[in-house]
């Protein structure tokens with residue numbers, strides 16, 4: 215057991231999987247010699263060499279396309295897009311190829327690759343470095359979208375992602391990369407992809423969130439308990455696609471009230487899909503309209519304004535109280 | 541005769557006019573009037589001091605991440621000074637020196653680096669596109685602008701900047717190819733500063749030069765000493781003349797060096813040696829140019845000192861002004877501005893929601 219940051223936990227997952235399975239490769243811009251601009255791939259180059267830890271030229275499209283080729287041939291590439299905001303240079307590879315190869319080849323070829331990318335705001339970065347646009351990928355059939363909320367689940371989910379037979383996009387919240395440490399066991403730990411977790415139990419309200427905002431949601435839940443005597447159940451999705459309908463239904467049927475919290479834009483965002491699923495499965499258990507607390511439908515502003523863009527606890531509380539009021 | 545050499549349209553040359561030891565090739569010196577020479581010098585010094593102050597302010601948390609131009613001043617001023625204000629500049633994210641030459645106020649650059657969208661606004665009388673961060677994404681924009689100029693029958697050109705790393709992106713190749721196919725008046729300035737964050741030039745591409753990539757598109761390419769202002773100017777002048785005459789685009793590779801961090805989020809000691817940096821510091825483009833101006837009797841040591849004091853004052857004044865402007869830009873609901881010509885109703889609703897939330901938060 216060691217207290218690790220999320221960076222260190224991701225590094226641990228990569229190292230242990232590479233030690234265990236020599237078909238696991240890492241590739242991307244600055245991931246090798248330097249160990250990644252966030253240091254998530256630190257020391258892998260020294261330990262595994264430049265054939266397995268590849269410093270690529272700037273070529274997002276080819277990084278993804280090449281990963282597909284490696285995966286089809288039996289390797290397990292873990293590639294990195296330096297920031298999710300630059301992944302669009304390779305979007306066509308994701309959409310037209312990575313997501314479709316199993317389907318197009320009628321199961322003959324599979325693409326067991328992982329694409330890691332930092333997402334989200336809160337670190338005073340430049341344009342394109344703070345977006346939360348996981349729905350572009352979640353909207354693509356054939357891809358799995360995983361978003362951890364801390365060191366321990368990041369490590370366990372990344373191991374599962376590497377072993378998953380299908381392409382997984384692994385979004386890492388920059389604002390929680392180093393913001394806190396958590397006990398992470400040395401011995402192997404995995405978490406099932408496609409399952410969410412109840413991270414706080416409660417019977418009055420269901421709060422659904424994921425990624426970096428999980429922590430703000432939990433803070434808001436504590437305030438609700440102290441100030442309003444309301445016990446919110448907080449669900450950390452962990453996987454955005456495929457969505458864990460069952461866990462959501464269980465909670466909604468218990469509380470009848472829901473608030474969804476995400477950093478992504480509101481329109482056509484993850485919240486919209488979650489509401490639709492709840493309507494389809496548990497509509498008659500609802501006691502009030504479901505509320506969304508999200509990023510606004512504007513291009514993520516430069517950092518002087520980012521804290522006004524990202525939902526904060528006061529906006530989460532507002533949304534929660536709205537869900538409780540009707 | 542089954543196998544023979546194919547002669548390509550162009551050959552790759554390297555151009556140097558004023559070398560690091562101060563040796564001058566008099567036959568190649570481009571015609572530049574004294575006033576312009578002095579303005580070039582001042583712009584480089586201003587850019588250098590601006591970088592240094594911004595680094596300090598970044599460490600103090602007053603501004604955010606930015607990409608210093610230090611070391612690349614000559615390759616920026618040499619190129620930008622060779623085109624007209626009526627021509628268009630399409631930058632990437634490291635063209636502080638070129639932006640200053642074009643007239644971008646320091647306050648605007650500071651606002652941008654302090655995280656205010658307003659800082660990204662280009663003054664109305666300037667034909668520049670805003671900073672483009674996704675590497676190489678801006679290259680085809682210059683091709684489109686140049687094509688439009690050509691269609692309108694105007695004698696302008698569009699010049700775009702990008703780095704060595706950018707030449708690996710598909711956008712670079714697609715852009716250059718289209719420029720040649722449509723014979724557009726475009727000038728491509730590659731600032732080969734030897735590094736793309738931690739990736740050295742040799743890992744970026746195995747070609748001997750970056751200039752030769754032009755050959756694949758049937759375009760002339762030229763490599764110049766990027767720390768030699770005269771060479772950069774002469775090369776760009778030639779490319780600009782070609783573009784204006786209707787003879788199409790040119791790729792110029794400026795061989796230079798990023799003396800500073802990639803951005804303030806970067807730690808170069810992880811991947812490059814102090815010796816390498818020191819060796820390049822000896823080829824400082826400003827020192828080299830000052831020596832030239834001194835031999836031409838255009839500048840004295842006293843003048844240089846005076847200019848230095850002046851630009852430092854200007855930089856500090858700009859920060860004061862930027863601070864004032866930041867205070868006036870107090871209302872975050874401006875994030876809803878400039879998204880569409882007309883704000884749709886759902887967005888106006890969100891804007892009102894935001895106003896309410898802000899009031900609730902203020903209590």
Ligand SMILES: Cc1ncc(C[n+]2csc(CCOP(=O)(O)OP(=O)(O)O)c2C)c(N)n1
Nearest residue numbers: 300634673674675703704705706735736737
């Ligand atoms: C498409 C894209 N991928 C990754 C990045 C992150 N990034 C910013 S600058 C940079 C290196 C750019 O190198 P180069 O083109 O040589 O320009 P320089 O920074 O040296 O001026 C990288 C990888 C980006 N901005 N855009």
Ligand SMILES: [Mg+2]
Nearest residue numbers: 703704735736
């Ligand atoms: Mg470079």
